[in-house]
Amino acid sequence: MRVLVVTAVPAEREAVTRGCRLAGPPGGQADGSADGSADVEVVAAGVGPAAAAAGTARALALAERDGRPFGLVVSAGIGGGFAPHTGGPLVATAIIAADLGAQTHDGFASLTELGFGTDRHPVPLALAGAVAKAADAALGPVLTVSTTTGTAERAAELAARHPGAVGEAMEGFGVAEAATALRLPTLEIRTVSNPVGPRDRAAWRVHDALEELSDVFTKIMPVLADWREGEPT
Numbered sequence: 456m457r458v459l460v461v462t463a464v465p466a467e468r469e470a471v472t473r474g475c476r477l478a479g480p481p482g483g484q485a486d487g488s489a490d491g492s493a494d495v496e497v498v499a500a501g502v503g504p505a506a507a508a509a510g511t512a513r514a515l516a517l518a519e520r521d522g523r524p525f526g527l528v529v530s531a532g533i534g535g536g537f538a539p540h541t542g543g544p545l546v547a548t549a550i551i552a553a554d555l556g557a558q559t560h561d562g563f564a565s566l567t568e569l570g571f572g573t574d575r576h577p578v579p580l581a582l583a584g585a586v587a588k589a590a591d592a593a594l595g596p597v598l599t600v601s602t603t604t605g606t607a608e609r610a611a612e613l614a615a616r617h618p619g620a621v622g623e624a625m626e627g628f629g630v631a632e633a634a635t636a637l638r639l640p641t642l643e644i645r646t647v648s649n650p651v652g653p654r655d656r657a658a659w660r661v662h663d664a665l666e667e668l669s670d671v672f673t674k675i676m677p678v679l680a681d682w683r684e685g686e687p688t
């Protein structure tokens with residue numbers, strides 16, 4: 456099965472590619488079992504949900520045209536962590552558009568609450584759990600925003616609205632929208648570069664998070680290689 460991994464920037468794409476290479480070449484054993492590596496293509500689609508959706512849709516469409524369709528799509532990269540997840544890998548149990556909706560007199564109303572569609576995408580939970588176990592990652596909802604949280608108040612507002620949320624990033628919902636349009640399952644995997652909250656660029660650990668991202672993909676490649684479409688979600 457082919458896996459499409461979508462990152463925002465080239466540095467994340469290189470980190471994922473390094474991690475995949477360390478897991479060995481794609482292919483399978485003569486008996487059809489996996490050899491611990493998956494056939495992975497990694498694209499850097501740009502920052503934010505719109506760029507992510509466009510880049511994902513393009514990659515999926517080209518693969519369909521070429522007769523080499525993908526079976527799984529993964530949104531991956533660095534991200535913010537909600538306390539207590541201020542470091543390490545995160546795996547989404549749901550991919551949620553946290554600021555897609557309307558400001559009302561009663562506060563924020565999501566797209567779902569407005570009746571205009573969905574503000575969340577499910578993930579194949581059995582696969583997410585296996586990936587999280589392999590990567591020693593925290594499991595929980597990952598929020599997609601168009602504006603990075605910059606205050607403790609906003610972080611608290613998001614955490615209260617989405618109990619159990621482990622992380623925040625800017626691409627997952629866009630990737631999931633494009634994947635869902637082709638009825639493909641989506642995962643989101645992040646490594647924490649900073650705590651979600653007050654804007655403090657000095658607190659960002661981008662290099663460490665990129666190193667961790669490589670390590671995560673080396674660890675999870677056998678899980679991705681063994682997974683088959685249609686398995687329990």
Ligand SMILES: O=C(O)c1cccc(C(=O)CC[C@H]2O[C@@H](n3cnc4c(=O)[nH]cnc43)[C@H](O)[C@@H]2O)c1
Nearest residue numbers: 463502533534535603604623624625626651654656
């Ligand atoms: O506020 C700043 O000065 C600042 C400095 C560097 C980077 C940013 C970003 O907003 C990076 C967004 C980019 O990285 C992902 N990311 C990483 N941490 C977070 C976060 O806490 N909230 C949302 N996105 C985050 C994101 O997926 C983008 O690709 C700001």
